[in-house]
Amino acid sequence: MSAERPSLPPVRLHTEAELARDALAAPLLARAARLARWAGPTTRVGAGGELVDAQLPAAAAHLGLADDEDGAAYASEAWRLAVDTGLVDVEDPQEGADGEAEGTVTVGENLALLTSGSPQDVLAIWLDGLEAVHADATAPAFDDFADLIGEDGSVDFDALDWDPEQEAEFLDGVLGNLYLLTLSDAGPGDGPVPLPALAASMVVPEDMGEPTDDVLEQVSEAMMRLDDQFRVLEPIGIVEYRPVDETLLTGEGEEATPPADDEDVTRYGMVRLTPLGLYGIRERMLEAGVDAPAVGDLADKGADVLLDGIAYYPEEAARTEVGLWLGRRGAEGAETAAAELLGAARGGDRRAPLRRLHCQQALALVGPEAEPAVRAVLGDPELGGLARVWLAERGAADVPAPPESMIFWLAVDTIAAQLDADGEMEELQELVEGLSGQHSGFFDEAWRVDHPATAEVLEAMGRLHSDKGAAKAARKAAYKARSRQKD
Structure with a gap:
């Protein structure tokens, strides 16, 4: 009897003010804002808006990362986000003294919104940042970019063996599964999800019993793929991630074999959606046309x-x-x-x-x-x-x-509602037996009830009732109700 249902359970989101505070505290956006305030007329950027190599040490030092071997990379990453989110604006590049095209930098309109704007303004900027980081997470990995440059100077994208739509679809599918697991009664709730389980949800068919070696290899590949992607996503505040223990890597393609039943699964990576992540994924799903309800959506409706x-x-x-x-x-x-x-x-x-x-x-x-x-x-x-x-x-x-007719009508209506709700079988059976037992000769009268669901309810009662005699009476009453509907 079930009608069309929402594909996802409702999410209970934090308030916009709380989410905006979380967004401002996300490490990557916080660094991007610091660099946007640090930048000035003398800041040199390349043709694509990236900081030139000579500027990276100063940028890293401003972020307090001068002694970090990855400080320059973190600074470059934060600068790219500042550009992508409009915290800085890059003017058209012009050829510098060394013959390289360099641009100039001005303060972007969005920088002021991080401190003086509304929570909605902050979240809009953060969502732009999430879009940029999502694109980075699905970008191809390669060891030597020079190998991809053809004789005419163009990039040989076919050599990457990379389908951007397929990569984005895979990551969105993983994030969707993580979202569903977080909200599901059978999921971990606010707890972390093992990376092998998340990888398996994208690879192992639902009807498969014992996974084959080939499928296990695919799970292993997906795990390492996700390990890289969650490392990229974590700084924007969407997830809390415990990476795969590097001592588990086989050395052959740097993959980790899925854990055995008695192994510590936490060593294979654990990921948890943050409240900000729940918000961000839901916004992406809504934009894609997915029915993703949130508690509070109906408060101002009829x-x-x-x-x-x-x-x-x-x-x-x-x-x-x-x-x-x-x-x-x-x-x-x-x-x-x-x-x-x-x-x-x-x-x-x-x-x-x-x-x-x-x-x-x-x-x-x-x-x-x-x-x-x-x-x-x-x-x-x-x-x-x-x-x-x-x-x-x-x-x-x-x-x-x-009146007696109302008693029978209410009984049929109540069971019809529970059948539509797909409640627990034991509870439904108790309801059926309780309602039918309250009135002697229930099934002798119930088939006459003028309710659209009478026949379906009686058929269900015939399936559910534990007493064989009562079940038979219910089926007989259902037949009479069907015949009555045809007359």
Whole structure:
């Protein structure tokens, strides 16, 4: 009975102010900002905007990396990010005294936004930086660039054996899997993911039992590929990464064999998405058209959008989303909010039972101010049952007893909602047996219920009920319901 569902569970993001602080603290962006403030009229850059080699020692010293053997490389990397994110602007290069084309540098408009702009401004700059670093992570690796230069001076890209789209797709797939593992109930949550498991998620077919030697070799290659890429991504703040232990490298192509069952898997690399990483990956997925919901997205929407939107949310995320939605309306708007929820819960479409279930759960968070709106639907054949449940749970007086037809209708609607939600089988079985056991001769009457899902519910009850006699009665009732629908 399930309708189309979002491809990813909802993410609970930090506030934009918190994310902006994380972005400013990302080592690479922080270094880029320091170099942008250091640069001046005498700063010399090459034709591509890169710092000339003669400037790198001073840049590294300004970053406090003068004694680091990789200081010049870190400075060059930070400068490229400053250019890519608009922290500095490079003017058209002109030929210098040595015959080399050199450009001049001015302060970029975005530099001031890092200190005086809004959190959204900071995050927009950081996202530009993430795009640039993502491109660096998927760039080809080569030992001698000179070997790629043809006689006419052009670069022989075919010799790289590199497909930029394929490389970007691979990394995006890995980041998507890491995002999903972080949000999944079966995943590590905020904990790190072993690099071999992440590599295997991209290589090993889901239906494969024991991986073949060829597949294990592919996993090993993917691990080392990811090891390089996560080392590039970590400084922008998207991940926390523990690299592969270099003592594990075989020396043959510098690959590490996937760990055996009894080995310490942490030595093979561990990666964890940061809160900033969750935000950044989600933004990239949204730009690519992926349905990647976030808790809070529905807080300013109508009740109909809310109930449809949380249809397949995990319980805690749905409760939080409803709480944010109600919070926007305040205690003084509780009655109006309850009326909106009840109105949105009506309908005979396939998703209506699940909407009513979430409406009932949402009403549980509304105070006694909602009582007039709830009492107003006591006579409604679709909502009268859940209204009585809400009032009874609060000990309200003068709650009229429901007619028998409403009791059966509510039972069918409740099971239909749980079937759509794909809940735990044991819980669903208990619900089926509990509802059918509350009324003698349940299946003799249930097939007459005027509900669009009656036949499907009875068929499911026939599959789920542990009592063979009751299961047979449910199947017989389902047949009658089908026949009734055809008449």
